[in-house]
Amino acid sequence: MTTDDEAAVETIVGEFASDRSRLLDIVEAVQHRFGFVSDTAVHAMAARLGIHAVEIEEMVSFYAFFDRQPHGHVRIRLSRTPISIMRGAEDVARAFETALGIGMGETSADGGFTLQWTSDIGMADQEPAALVNGRVLTRIAAADVPAIVAAFRDGHREGPQCMPNAVVRSSLVQAGPLLTGPFDPNDGLRAALTMTPDAVIAEIAASKLRGRGGAGFPTGTKWRLTRKSPGREHIVACNADEGEPGTFKDRVLLTEFSDLVFAGVTIAGYALGARQGLVYLRGEYAYLWEKLQAVLRSRRAHGLLGANICGHAGFDFDIRIQLGAGAYICGEESAMIESLEGKRGSPRDRPPYPTERGYLQQPTAVDNVETYMCASRSMAKGAAWFRGFGTVASTGTKLMCVSGDCARPGVYEVPFGITVNDLLDLAGGDGAAYVQVSGPSGQSVAPKDFGRRIAYEDLSTGGSTMVFGPQRDVLDIALQFAEFFVAESCGWCVPCRVGTTLLREGMEKIVAGRATLSDIAATETLAHTVVRMSRCGLGQSAPNPILTTMRSFPELYEARMQHTAFVPRVTLQEALADAVQAQGREPVAEAV
Ligand SMILES: Cc1cc2nc3c(=O)[nH]c(=O)nc-3n(C[C@H](O)[C@H](O)[C@H](O)COP(=O)(O)O)c2cc1C
Numbered sequence: 090m091t092t093d094d095e096a097a098v099e100t101i102v103g104e105f106a107s108d109r110s111r112l113l114d115i116v117e118a119v120q121h122r123f124g125f126v127s128d129t130a131v132h133a134m135a136a137r138l139g140i141h142a143v144e145i146e147e148m149v150s151f152y153a154f155f156d157r158q159p160h161g162h163v164r165i166r167l168s169r170t171p172i173s174i175m176r177g178a179e180d181v182a183r184a185f186e187t188a189l190g191i192g193m194g195e196t197s198a199d200g201g202f203t204l205q206w207t208s209d210i211g212m213a214d215q216e217p218a219a220l221v222n223g224r225v226l227t228r229i230a231a232a233d234v235p236a237i238v239a240a241f242r243d244g245h246r247e248g249p250q251c252m253p254n255a256v257v258r259s260s261l262v263q264a265g266p267l268l269t270g271p272f273d274p275n276d277g278l279r280a281a282l283t284m285t286p287d288a289v290i291a292e293i294a295a296s297k298l299r300g301r302g303g304a305g306f307p308t309g310t311k312w313r314l315t316r317k318s319p320g321r322e323h324i325v326a327c328n329a330d331e332g333e334p335g336t337f338k339d340r341v342l343l344t345e346f347s348d349l350v351f352a353g354v355t356i357a358g359y360a361l362g363a364r365q366g367l368v369y370l371r372g373e374y375a376y377l378w379e380k381l382q383a384v385l386r387s388r389r390a391h392g393l394l395g396a397n398i399c400g401h402a403g404f405d406f407d408i409r410i411q412l413g414a415g416a417y418i419c420g421e422e423s424a425m426i427e428s429l430e431g432k433r434g435s436p437r438d439r440p441p442y443p444t445e446r447g448y449l450q451q452p453t454a455v456d457n458v459e460t461y462m463c464a465s466r467s468m469a470k471g472a473a474w475f476r477g478f479g480t481v482a483s484t485g486t487k488l489m490c491v492s493g494d495c496a497r498p499g500v501y502e503v504p505f506g507i508t509v510n511d512l513l514d515l516a517g518g519d520g521a522a523y524v525q526v527s528g529p530s531g532q533s534v535a536p537k538d539f540g541r542r543i544a545y546e547d548l549s550t551g552g553s554t555m556v557f558g559p560q561r562d563v564l565d566i567a568l569q570f571a572e573f574f575v576a577e578s579c580g581w582c583v584p585c586r587v588g589t590t591l592l593r594e595g596m597e598k599i600v601a602g603r604a605t606l607s608d609i610a611a612t613e614t615l616a617h618t619v620v621r622m623s624r625c626g627l628g629q630s631a632p633n634p635i636l637t638t639m640r641s642f643p644e645l646y647e648a649r650m651q652h653t654a655f656v657p658r659v660t661l662q663e664a665l666a667d668a669v670q671a672q673g674r675e676p677v678a679e680a681v
């Protein structure tokens with residue numbers, strides 16, 4: 090790195106007002122400019138920010154999208170999920186290896202290309218998919234690969250923009266009452282501004298809206314708790330991390346209904362007395378950045394953000410988008426807040442909850458993208474209208490993301506309370522032998538339970554619905570999910586860091602047909618321990634695919650079990666032979 094480069098790093102830090110809390114943006118800009126984050130860059134950033142270099146190193150090492158070493162000019166990250174594998178991702182990987190002359194995880198000798206696997210990138214409806222230098226390629230067939238590589242080789246760092254693979258389909262297959270137009274996306278905001286902030290919160294509470302990110306916490310209660318928490322300022326945060334494999338509804342909302350979502354964030358800003366809204370956009374959705382910034386600019390120009398919004402004197406509010414950098418755990422709200430503050434995405438101990446002390450220790454309401462969309466529509470049409478859909482405990486509609494073995498993958502807006510069977514009928518998933526509801530951290534549902542309902546009181550879900558036909562290996566899919574959690578554990582606590590690895594090993598043995606009944610029982614016991622002892626929701630739900638497949642498909646575990654008596658490969662005497670020779674004496678009988 091030259092002196093000019095050091096100066097460039099300093100300029101970048103200056104562009105973010107040497108603000109430590111903007112470290113994620115600073116490092117992203119440095120990575121973008123130089124292709125990696127060198128030692129010199131780390132020290133230049135640390136000096137300019139007045140912090141220790143170690144703080145930057147530990148943060149950079151946490152995120153998958155930051156590199157401490159140079160990599161290929163073109164970086165191909167191929168999505169590896171059970172769905173992508175079913176759709177031929179391994180053939181696509183082989184085709185890239187052949188075309189580039191390198192293996193997965195390698196960089197070509199000329200520094201032109203790096204090829205690697207990555208976790209789900211939010212494209213389960215159009216796999217196999219890849220991220221290439223921040224752009225998304227979808228529906229890649231092995232036969233497409235030579236042309237894709239040629240397009241990059243021709244010097245187009247942006248790649249094959251005119252190929253069908255460069256298109257991300259929106260995939261809203263069925264709009265329901267909330268998303269069927271025409272409607273003005275700002276009607277809800279205008280309605281809110283005719284009320285007092287407390288009345289807005291009461292209206293949201295009356296709608297019985299519950300968080301769409303998965304946990305189902307009542308949104309009105311969260312807003313009320315946040316508003317009444319004392320603080321210098323109140324913060325509204327929108328969780329657009331959408332990292333749960335098989336989920337892509339927030340991508341669709343941000344693509345087609347971003348005004349409606351931003352209006353919902355602004356309604357929350359008014360209700361909470363906030364001046365600042367933060368949208369945490371997963372790094373995989375960087376391709377939406379320009380479009381969303383344009384929407385924000387337009388909202389400012391139309392008086393829908395900024396000072397005195399919609400002419401309402403004293404209501405000043407704006408929204409900033411924070412791009413993530415490839416870490417599933419950053420969807421967990423407290424990890425997301427750490428990341429928003431420019432740190433590693435490690436979950437915080439609770440209490441205090443974000444509603445009391447969140448972003449920069451200020452009261453913060455974190456809600457999912459879909460929750461803000463629902464808040465917008467509910468304010469526009471009224472709480473009674475919203476409550477008219479769904480069930481008593483789960484009001485409104487839910488966006489379900491269906492992928493896998495079905496004729497019509499995509500997003501379906503359905504009333505809460507519909508059965509898994511109903512959803513399979515809509516998406517053409519007849520013949521399904523297994524459905525994974527709510528992603529790897531959710532539940533494995535067998536056909537005998539397809540009559541169960543999508544609702545907080547039965548099958549609670551963030552929306553991911555992966556459909557698997559009878560030709561799929563349920564246990565191998567559970568193993569792939571176990572691998573996902575090993576990769577995504579933040580490593581902070583032992584039960585999750587070590588436990589997820591041991592669970593993967595247990596599943597490997599089971600899938601390979603080498604596990605005895607006691608191995609399977611030990612894996613189940615360990616799974617319960619990881620659920621009980623882990624510090625945050627990731628570890629607490631990581632064993633779900635194993636535990637729920639054990640419950641739903643015991644016959645598959647039984648069939649794969651090793652039934653022959655256990656014959657150890659070595660005897661204790663053999664194992665101790667060296668020690669016996671060194672000691673010159675035999676062990677006493679009781680010790681053996
Ligand atoms: C490991 C983990 C990942 C999560 N990922 C997301 C996510 O990508 N998007 C989301 O909205 N919530 C996610 N959550 C839930 C959030 O912690 C939080 O409950 C949610 O954003 C609250 O918004 P809501 O009340 O509107 O659902 C995740 C939770 C855990 C434990």
Ligand code: SF4
Nearest residue numbers: 579581582585625628
């Ligand atoms: S449970 Fe896992 S993800 Fe959560 S803090 Fe512990 S190690 Fe990190």
